[in-house]
Amino acid sequence: MKTVGLGIALTALAGTVHAAELGAVDEPIKLAVNEWTGQHVTTHVAGEMLKAAGYNVEYVTAGYMNMYQAMTDGELHAALEIWSSNVSEEYAKHVDAGGVTELGDLGLDAKEGIAYPSHVAEMCPGLPAWEALKECAQNFATAETLPAGRLVDYPADWGTPGADRMTGLELPFKAVPAGSEGALIAELRASTERKSPLLITFWQPHWAMSAYDVQFVELPAGEEACFTDASWGPNPNAVNDCDFAPTRIFKASWSGMEDKWPAAFEILSNYTLDVADQQPMMGAIDVDGGSVEEVVAAWMADNEGTWRPVVDAATK
Incomplete structure (x- = not known):
């Protein structure tokens, strides 16, 4: 894969930034x-x-x-x-x-959200609208999540943003933390190869977004009130009933x-x-x-x- 291109923005413009001392170069x-x-x-x-x-x-x-x-x-x-x-x-x-x-x-x-490989839309009519997940959760169920559907969430050390949204939006899914970024990719690869159902917490930029044609679920806009005011949003009894905040x-x-x-x-x-x-x-x-x-x-x-x-x- 090609690794060249333009990218590092030169915010230190000539005439506005002066050279600084290196300091303690002997210490790492x-x-x-x-x-x-x-x-x-x-x-x-x-x-x-x-x-x-x-x-x-x-x-x-x-x-x-x-x-x-x-x-x-x-x-x-x-x-x-x-x-x-x-x-x-x-x-x-x-x-x-x-x-x-x-x-x-x-x-x-960047963007983060609840996502799925594009073929999954056939298994859950109504996607990418989030409400569709209420009706087709059973299609995502596994032995460890029955009767709920399975959401592959971020590794535990990254927090629980996927689980938070399942709770906030009252979606019948159980969030299962992935072990690593590699485990998330393995889930996407297996789902794409087998044409099997998968709901996953994911992000861009990431090469897998295009490699596995990953699509984001359309959730209510992630406004600040969503995270602090339970009365805001479709679930009047919970916070986090919305998309991720702009990243x-x-x-x-x-x-x-x-x-x-x-x-x-x-x-x-x-x-x-x-x-x-x-x-x-x-x-x-x-x-x-x-x-x-x-x-x-x-x-x-x-x-x-x-x-x-x-x-x-x-x-x-």
């Missing part, structure tokens, strides 16, 4: 690596930019929901792909307490990063990544079998004109 900058391929791509592109600036970088596996204490403690120094739709309450607590600093938007055009994807760092590594802080603040770049790299890894390191290295080599100016603006 530790970047959080979470559980999904897109985040691996995002983080490694950022890390390779820091290396090009002269920094020592370590990639550290971290739990998405609980990594913010480690950031406050200075054990992790940045997280490059935080999704507003399922970020934990711990994030806001640590920002308010001053231990974590937000670095701005990553720039990905913002952003970056954050340990609050001491700007003082310890000023130029790195500037690079990560100005770093953005486009869907048109991230999604093919995800496919090159998950479909074509490339390693994250190989795929990102190829992209960096082919697109130096788009990322190098961000590094140079912060260091020269």
